[in-house]
Each structure stands twice: as C-alpha cells, then as structure tokens.
Amino acid sequence: MTERRVLLEDMKSLLAPQRFKDFTVNGLQVEGSERVRRVMSGVTASQNLLDEAVAWQADMVLVHHGYFWKNEPVAITGMKQRRIATLLGHDINLVAWHLPLDAHSTLGNNVLLAQRMGWTVRGVLDGEVGQGLLYHGEMAECSQQTLAEQLHQQLAHKPLMISGHDRPVRRIAWCTGGAQDMIIDAAEAGMDAFVSGEVSERTTHLAREMGITYYAAGHHATERDGIRALGEWLAQRHDIEHRFVDIDNPV
Template identity: 65%
Template structure:
C-alpha cells in the first residue's frame, strides 16, 4: 500500500509532467482514496475501464487520456458526469498523463514505437509543447516507403496513411522522424 499523494508525486516527477504545455491536466484529475493498493491502467478513462476498475476494486486508474481538455465544455453533464460519479462513488482516483506519456524516453509511446519497429533512436527535437515529442531515428535497414508502411501495419495491426510525393517513388528510407500518439502516428522520411 502507498499513500496516493506520494504515488502522484512520484509519477509527476518520473514523467516530468510540469515541463509540458498540454491540452489537458496532467497528474491527479479526480481525488479518491488516500491509500492505494491497486492501480488499473488504460489508454482512455472510458466508462468500460471505470466499470472494470470498480469490479477489480482498484483505488486508482492511471490513463493516457483523462478528462478536462482545453476547449471542451466545462459542464459536468451526461457521459462526463456518469464517469466522474463512478470514480467518486467508488473512491477511485483518476491519474492522467497525456504528452508526458508520449515523450518519456523509457515508458513513452515514442520509445515503444521505436522498440517495436526496431528503430535506433538518434535524438529528439524540442517543440513549443515540450521536449521529446518529435523523435528521429534510423531504420534497421533501408526500406521503400511501401515496405515501411507494411512493417508499420504488421507491427501495429492497423493500416498507416501514407502520403508519398510522386518524385520519390523509388526512394528508400534510412531515417525517420516520428511522433507516437494514441490514435495517430506521424512519420516522415
């Protein structure tokens, strides 16, 4: 068992949450039990995940996509009200990290994409939202754009959208610049 606030502080520190200009609140979004025995993780704090957390008797849910996004209506009604009520009624904390989980060098989405595709990370480009969101790397071997698309599709089990300039038809990629996100991956050769 660990104190909720200690766990939140450790996650905030490890993920460098304060260093990002995000579109949402990173860190503790809904406060529940002060003591944490069980943490459920997921991508999005949807109702199905929260129902599983209740059934599993979780004290905390840690997700990539939480609540309270910029330009989102602030009223807590409908679907948002039901989700927050589930958390409050069951004394479950909601901890969410968006850009910090995209960028983290070991646990982040970019790092995992590079590992799964066998890319050698060469560096990160800093942007206005925070460092580590746009990575560059070298492919294990040069690939045509088509072959790279097939590798991504096979590894991630989803079809990438490839926009190829006509003049690079026979181009073989050696390097990539990429950003891994939950619904969209960006990859430039």
C-alpha cells in the same frame, strides 16, 4: 498497499510535468481512495475502462487521455457526469499523464514505439523550440510498403500511407497520437518518412508537395505502450497490483 500521495510524487518526479505546456491537467484529476492497492492502466478514461476498473476493484485508474481538456465544456453533464459519478461512487482515483508521457526518454510513447519497430533514435527535432516530442532516427532501409506492413504487424492496426516520393525509407521521424502537423518539421529536416497516429485532409497535400511519406498508424495503437510501461514501473517500485486493459479503438 501504498498511499496515493507517494505514488503521485513518484510519477511527478519521473515525468516532470512542469516542463510542458499541455492541453489538460497532468496528474490527479479525480480524487479517490487515499490508499491504493490496485492500479488499472489504459489509454483513455472511457466508460468501458472505468467499468473494468470497478469490476476489478481498482483504487486508481492511470491513463494517457483523461478529462478536462482545454476549451471543452466545463459543465459536468451527460457522458462526463456518468464517468465522474462512476469514479466518485467507487472511490477511484483518476490520474492522467499526457505530453509528459509522450516525451519521456525511457517510458514514453515515442521511445517505446521506436523500440517496438527497431528504429534507432538519433534525437528530437523540436528540442530547442518545442517540447521534445518530435523524435527522429534511422531504420533499416526498406520500401515504403514494407514499412507499412511492419507497422501493421507490430501495432495490429493497418496504417494509412500517403506517399510523397518514390525512394526507399531510411531516415524517419515520428510523434505518436494526433501530431500529424509535425510532418512539416519532419519534411524540412530531410526525413524520408513521418509516422504519427491520425491524419487530416491537409496532410495528404503536405506529404505530396513536401516530398515525405506519411503513415497514420493509429492514435490509440501508437499510444498503448507508454501508459502500460508506467503502470508496470509503479508496480515494480511499490506494494501495488497493476493491470493494463486495452479497450479496442480503430482510430
């Protein structure tokens, strides 16, 4: 068992949330027990995940997508009330790490996606003007369809592919989650392909007209690894139990 304060300080030191201009609160979002024995991690703090945490008697829920997003309604009613009531009623801490977890160089969603896919990381394309989220690198040259099949196999999620040219793929950029509009920066940097989680109507035209092939590989599917790795990292350093729960999400 470990004090909540110690766990939070350790994660803050690792992830450096002060570096990011985010759309939500990073770190502790809902306060629960001061002492933590069991940490359950998952991508999103849905009611299903909270119910799993209650059944397992978790003291902390660790997620990538928490609550209190910019411009969302502030009233704690309906679904939000039920979720927060579950946490408070069972003295469970809710801790969320969003952009800091996407960008981290060893436990982040982007670097772990590259490891899973066997891509070589060459750097970030938005390091000077952005937040270090748009990774780029190289992969073994293959057809566009072969890359789609590799993503399907590794992520257990069939990607939507929008072809912007007829070349093989070698130079690749990626940013997990809802980063489809970074396709512009990827195309301008001369990438053959760009991978993210979601797709918008405009993404089709951007890919076709800018000559880059886009893969919408699933918001949830591309962001499972980071939060699981963070939970495992905590368990290796502290006297806690960790369990990752993957709540199915087709998006």
